[in-house]
Amino acid sequence: MLEKDPKTTQVDLNYNKNFLMVLLILDDVDNLEQLEFLAGGHSWFGPGSRIIITSRDQHCLNVHGVDASYKVEALNYKASIQLLCQHAFKQNIPQSDYVDLSNHVVNYVKGLPLALEVLGSFLFGKSVPEWENALQKLKENPNIKVQNVLKISFDGLDKKEQEIFLDIVCCFKGWNKNDVTRLVKHAEIGIRVLSDKCLITLCGNTITMHDLVEEMGREIVRHKHPEEPGKWSRLWDPKDISLVLRKKMGTKAVEAIFLDMCTSREISFTTEAFKRMGRLRLFKIYWSCGFLNYMGKRCQKLLLSEDFEFPSDYLRYLHWEGYSLKSLPSNFDGENLIELNLQHSNIEHLWQGKKYLEELKILNLSGSQQLNEIPHLSNMPNLEQLDVEGCRSLDNVDSSIGFLKKLTLLNLGRCQKIRSLPSTIQNLVSLKSLYIDETVIEKLPSSIYHLTSLQLLSINECKNLRSLSSSICRLKYLEKLYLSDISNFETFPEIMEVMECLKALDLSGTCIKELPSSIEFLKQLVDLRLVNCENLRSLPSSICRLKYLQELDLSYCSNFETFPEIMEVMECLESLHLNGTCIKELPSSIEFLKHLAYLWLVKCENLRSLPSSICRLKYLEQLDLSDCSNFETFPEIMEDMECLKWLDLSGTCIKELPSSIEFLKHLADLQLVKCENLRSLPSSIYRLKYLEKLNLSGCSNLETFPEIMEDMECLKWLDLSGTCIKELTSSIEFLKHLADLQLVKCENLRSLPSSIYRLKYLEKLNLSGCSNLETFPEIMEDMECLKWLDLSGTCIKELPSSIEFLKHLASLR
Known part of the structure; x- marks a missing residue:
């Protein structure tokens, strides 16, 4: 009706506008x-x-100014299987013989309702072999009816948009949108159109699409010449590519070749095979499984004759991992080349x-260990990224690099012969990013401090570097500075000016003895890492002025003795790592780390106690004191610590826990493994209502488990293995949701309380190695959840006949 006389429809609606409340549904508006x-x-x-509109074109809805839009998501598994089975x-x-086959169909369709209906109707009344045959055919030849419906959106695109869609289908699914935009003409607008028409989906910047849409696009490429891949515009299947090259079937129609060597057999590359592919734009040879890891060894490179040539006049993208020749062909043009990637080449x-x-915008020669020179860079005025990481034969950087006014990334990492920068x-x-890791540079040139746009400077493992100039503070936009594992690096410079952008500083593995008090001028520092700085003994008191610091890691600074007094509140610090240091105590001013969530003190062997002010850390979630072998006393908890969920005191020498442990109201995991001086737990333990896991294994002097006076409904896991308890109290029944009870090698245990059968959710009971356990109790009621029972190494003579009430027992040892 609209097509015949749309204006009549408009008049009718206007005529009734003051009288009608309507529900109007407009389906498939294009x-x-x-x-x-x-x-x-x-x-x-x-x-x-209410006006409800369905459309394949989001842009159309946006322009018309709809009040709200909703993207219909694919059906979930439950809805998909139901829709399929209805047809x-x-x-x-599904019928019993068709369960696996139905799942295969659902996995193939991935929630597309139309495809479920079409395939379900097609498979109705067919036998199992017919289903299997149909599924195999679908993988090779998609269903025409489904493809034709999906193709409606493709047909609505203009010529350029269609070409961009086919490039994405055959080459760029899963790529970052920005990378595709760089390589394909007009792609930025085209991608927006494809997204609006629901042909692709942008997950962040990643381009994805439904598998059936991908198949539809590839079928379009194959359609005119289904048996002649040499006449297709794009080649992606190794079998087709092998056929084209072996039979020399290539034509000027071929614009793109993407060859995954992990799924292909040996392929012969000859000049003759490529001769007629004069319009090749996109050419990629790669190993999806990783070039260096294929078949557990370094990949074999494709061997090419010394006179090998391929067309390059139209090339915009050349990516050839493991290119085996010493240089590109003599006829190589590259006039239109935007990205050149020859990783791991010869x-x-x-x-x-x-x-x-x-x-040219990107030049990546990383891992090319024979590379001994970079070409004159003044001939690449628009280069944005230069990556020669791991080029071990490269011993200098040409001074022509100074012509690259648009360069944003320079990676010289692991170029082990480079001693200086021009x-x-x-x-x-x-x-913006400079990597010089593992070079033999002894000193940064003063010229580096003129890089006013630099945001990341990585100098890890430069063994000859001893210090930085104080001029580092001139890098006003520097956000990340990495100096880890520089074994001769002794002195961090004074910060003479505020560095407002620096957020991450890593000095791990250096031999610095101290940080300058001027560290406070790194006002926006968020992450400070000093792991394994064995000469570091203390931090400056000015550390507390780093108001935005979120993480401070001093792990395994083995001579670090004193944590400074916190003179001012540090509201942002969330994570403090002091593992393996030799601190004897924490200052009471630790309470000023008001938002501390993670405190790690593993293997602090000189630490004997914590300050009572620890209870004022109201946001503390995890406290790890494991293997603090001289830690004797856990402090009284004078106030509720409502956020603490995880406490590990394993391997300490504590004799008891304070009764005030009950104030750790939200504690979910309490680890006391191998606390060999621990003899008992406080009776208040049952007040830990959110406790899910209690591990007392290896507490060899623990003699009694306390009476449980109230339900502990959250406790699911209890390990008393290796303790010297003689019995469990009958109040064990109040651990109503206990699922796993471990009593391995409790050699003094002689029996279990009869109330054990009231643990209705118990799934696993392990009594192996309880060498004095003589009797297993009568099971007076069904224990429907118990699936695993281990009585190995006990001295029981018989099992009670009531063992039959363990109806779901699957394993009895």
């Missing part, structure tokens, strides 16, 4: 004109009206003579 004629605006309809079996669940130099690559590096006005 252009703005339809909406303008059928639902021009709010004023067309009476109060309380395949005329019931809601390249010694890129090409002979000079080439002007005005469009002074022209100061001209890299756009550089």
Whole structure:
């Protein structure tokens, strides 16, 4: 009706606007004109009206100004299996012989209702072999009816948008949107259109699509010449690529080749095979399983003849992992090249003579261990990323690097012969990330401090570097500074000016003895790591002025003796790691770390106690004191610590816990493994209402388990293995939700209380190695959850006949 006389429809709706409250459903709207004629605006309809529109085009809805939009998600498994079965079996669940086959269909369709209905109807009344045959065919030839419906959205695209869609289908599914935009002309607008039409989905910046949409797109590529892959515009299947190259079937139609060597057999690459592919734009040879890890060893590179050539006039993207020749072909053009990636290649130099690559933005030669020179970089004026990480034969960086005004990333990491950087590096006005890890640089050139846009500087494992200049503070936009594992690095410079952007500083594994008090000028520092700084003895008191510090890690600073007094509140510090230090005590001013959530003190062997002020850490969630072998006394908890959920005192020498442990009201996990001086638990333990896990294994002097005076409904796991308890109290029944009870090698245990059968949720009971256990109690009621019972190594002579009440027991040892 709309197509015949849309204006008549508009008049009818306007005529009734003051009288009707309507429910109007407009299905499958595909252009703005339809909406303008059928639902021009709010004023067309009476109060309380509801207008529901379904469309494949989000942009159309946005332009018309709909009040709210909702993206229909794919069906979940339960709804998918039900819809399939309604059409395949005329019931809601699969027939018994078809359960696995039905699951295969659901996994193939991935929640697309139309496909479930079409395939369900097609499979109705068919035998199991017919289902199996149909599924195999679907993998090779998608269902035409489903494909035709999906193709409606594709047909609504203009020519450029269709080409972008086919590029994504065949080459770029799972890629970052920005990478595709860089390589494909007009892709930024095109991707937005494809997303609006629901042909692709953007998860953050990652491009995804439904598998059936992907199959539809690939079928479009194959459609005109299904048996002649050499005439397809894009090649992605190793079998097809192998056929084209072996039979020399390639034509000028081929624009893209993406070859995964992990799923392909040996392929012969000859100049003749590529000769007619003159319009090749995108060329990628890669190992999805990892080039260095394929078959558990370094991948074999494709062997090419020395005179091998391939067309490059139209190339925008060349990615060839493991390229085996010493240079690119003599006829290599690269005029249109945007990204050149030759990771793990045998390249010694890129090409002979000079080439002007005005469009090139990314050059990645990482892992090319034979590379001994970088070409003159002034011929690549738009280069944004240069990565030569792991090029071990490279011993210098050409001074022409100074011409790269747009360079944002320079990675020289693991170039183990590079001793210096050229002074022209100061001209890299756009550089944001610089990696010089594992080089043999002895000193950073003063020119580096002119990199005013630098945000990340990584100098890890530069063994010859001893210090930094105080000029480092000139890097006003520096956010991350990594100096870890520089074994000769002795002195961190005075910070003469505020560095407002620095958020992360890593000095782990250096030999610094102290930090300057001027550390306070790193006002925005969030993460400070000093792991394994064995010469560090203390921190400056000014540390408390780092108001935005969230994480401080001093783990295994084995000579670190004193944690400074906290003179001011540090409201942002959430995580403090002091594992393996030699501190004897924490200052009472620890309470000023008001938002501390994680306090780690593992293997602090000189620590004997904690300050009573610890209870004022109201946001503390985890406290780990395991293997503090001289820790004797856990402090009284004078106030509720409502956030503490995890407490580990394993391997300490505490003799008892204070009765005030009950104030740890939300404690969920209490670890007391191998506390060999512990003889008992306080009776107040039962007041830990949220306790889920209690581990007392290896507490060899623990003689009694306390009476449980009230229900402990959350406790699910109790381990008393290796203790010297003689009996469990009958009040064990109040552990109503206990699922796992471990009593391994409790050699003094002689019997279990008869109330054990009241543990209705007990799934696992382990009494192995209880060498003096003589009797197993009568089971007076069903224990329906108990599945696993181990009585190995006990001295029981018989099991009671009431063992039959363990109806769901699956394992009896």
